[in-house]
Amino acid sequence: MNDIYVWILLGIMFGVFALFGTVIRVASRHRIDLVDWFTLAFALFNGFSFSFILWMTYNGQNDWSNSQWILGHKNFYGAYLLSGLIFLLSTWIGASLLDKGRIKKSSGFREITDKNSLPLLSRMAKISWVMLFIAIASYFIYVKGYGGYGSLLKYAPFIRSGHFELIPVSNPWTFLERFGSFAFFSSFVFFGLALSNVSARRFKALNIAGFIVSFSLSILVLYARLGRLSLVAYLVIFPIGYWLFRYKISFRTIILLIAISSLTIFVLVPLANSLLKRGSSSTGIGTFYASQMSFTYISFFAQMDAGQYRYMKDVLLSTIDILPDRIFKNLLHLDSASDVNTARIKGAVKGQDGVSGEVPIDILTFSFMEGGILGLLILGIIWGAILMFVEIFINKILSPVREMLYVFSIINISVLTIPYGDPRHFFVENLYFVVGVAAFYIFGAINIKREIGAESSYQKLSR
Numbered sequence: 001m002n003d004i005y006v007w008i009l010l011g012i013m014f015g016v017f018a019l020f021g022t023v024i025r026v027a028s029r030h031r032i033d034l035v036d037w038f039t040l041a042f043a044l045f046n047g048f049s050f051s052f053i054l055w056m057t058y059n060g061q062n063d064w065s066n067s068q069w070i071l072g073h074k075n076f077y078g079a080y081l082l083s084g085l086i087f088l089l090s091t092w093i094g095a096s097l098l099d100k101g102r103i104k105k106s107s108g109f110r111e112i113t114d115k116n117s118l119p120l121l122s123r124m125a126k127i128s129w130v131m132l133f134i135a136i137a138s139y140f141i142y143v144k145g146y147g148g149y150g151s152l153l154k155y156a157p158f159i160r161s162g163h164f165e166l167i168p169v170s171n172p173w174t175f176l177e178r179f180g181s182f183a184f185f186s187s188f189v190f191f192g193l194a195l196s197n198v199s200a201r202r203f204k205a206l207n208i209a210g211f212i213v214s215f216s217l218s219i220l221v222l223y224a225r226l227g228r229l230s231l232v233a234y235l236v237i238f239p240i241g242y243w244l245f246r247y248k249i250s251f252r253t254i255i256l257l258i259a260i261s262s263l264t265i266f267v268l269v270p271l272a273n274s275l276l277k278r279g280s281s282s283t284g285i286g287t288f289y290a291s292q293m294s295f296t297y298i299s300f301f302a303q304m305d306a307g308q309y310r311y312m313k314d315v316l317l318s319t320i321d322i323l324p325d326r327i328f329k330n331l332l333h334l335d336s337a338s339d340v341n342t343a344r345i346k347g348a349v350k351g352q353d354g355v356s357g358e359v360p361i362d363i364l365t366f367s368f369m370e371g372g373i374l375g376l377l378i379l380g381i382i383w384g385a386i387l388m389f390v391e392i393f394i395n396k397i398l399s400p401v402r403e404m405l406y407v408f409s410i411i412n413i414s415v416l417t418i419p420y421g422d423p424r425h426f427f428v429e430n431l432y433f434v435v436g437v438a439a440f441y442i443f444g445a446i447n448i449k450r451e452i453g454a455e456s457s458y459q460k461l462s463r
Contacts, residue, residue, distance in 0.1 A: 038387055293419070310337065
């Protein structure tokens with residue numbers, strides 16, 4: 001029993017090391033970026049959470065099946081922490097490579113003025129209206145295929161579990177469901193535009209109307225998906241985005257974000273669990289967290305057990321991850337990393353042989369699964385570069401839409417990709433963000449000349 005306290009202490013030390021690394025990066029660069037938010041979350045999930053769940057498990061406060069995996073793989077604890085260290089260091093290296101290239105090219109920027117901001121804001125609004133129209137039309141057809149929204153809610157548990165054979169209706173339009181999430185992006189943009197200082201009343205009124213419609217549709221989509229975390233993650237973007245717009249990044253803001261994150265994990269997610277009628281609400285918060293988050297460690301142990309690598313197959317397949325399942329799986333007979341992970345842990349993929357849920361694959365396990373230590377190094381460097389690229393791109397968008405999309409990036413890219421690291425999961429769940437920012441670039445809704453090197457006001461730490 002004493003050796004478990006050693007691993008708990010080492011997990012805490014890993015978390016402290018990641019926090020210390022964040023402090024060094026922020027202090028030396030005088031700003032906080034998506035890599036730093038990722039590191040903070042990595043310290044939580046792969047350090048402190050690791051120690052907490054070990055402690056809960058060894059004290060009998062975890063599910064029986066989770067406990068069997070965790071207690072039965074003590075010899076993998078060290079490999080897990082070492083892999084986390086390799087991936088984290090590689091992420092910092094990847095971010096530094098892109099960051100240095102950017103600094104060399106950066107020569108400051110001309111800030112947007114009231115005179116030239118309206119055309120860019122108007123293009124954002126038009127793109128958001130188009131995406132909202134696509135969302136409404138797509139989701140209407142999708143819902144109609146099930147006989148209406150009431151019927152969709154009745155079938156929602158079967159849809160989520162992958163047991164489509166239990167649904168008496170064959171809906172040929174299921175692939176359109178993902179386009180309903182385009183309303184998410186529209187709601188973020190409309191909310192930001194409504195906060196802008198543009199004086200035109202008609203412009204303000206249209207953006208407020210757009211926000212009401214897109215927000216309402218987003219809630220309908222999220223409620224039907226029965227996703228606790230996705231619902232909470234969506235809702236908290238608006239108050240945090242507003243705070244960021246009003247007060248910018250400061251140490252007070254960082255403390256606020258950490259407090260909201262803790263509230264989300266320990267209060268709001270269990271509350272959403274009760275609202276969506278998923279699972280039992282009688283368990284304690286600590287037990288609930290342990291049962292829900294043990295999959296990140298179980299997944300790693302399962303891949304260590306298997307000793308089989310996918311040699312970057314899933315990275316290459318990420319270019320076609322947005323294809324509907326009937327093409328990706330049924331026609332092309334491709335499997336995702338999460339499919340393989342679920343089969344190794346539960347004996348079958350979701351929807352087969354009584355398996356009613358997918359075991360997500362976290363970013364650390366995914367990287368190890370793609371190529372062992374080499375996979376951790378390569379994908380860590382790539383991930384760090386991706387985070388810095390998104391940071392640079394988001395900075396080119398006008399405020400206050402920039403703040404809304406920046407908060408989205410913190411939550412859905414820097415944080416949630418840690419427990420949900422399968423590229424297919426990312427592209428399917430965040431298709432609306434990828435399409436939206438691509439449309440901003442293609443149709444000239446961003447300030448191309450704006451450079452991150454001048455340190456935008458929302459990144460630079462207030463003193």
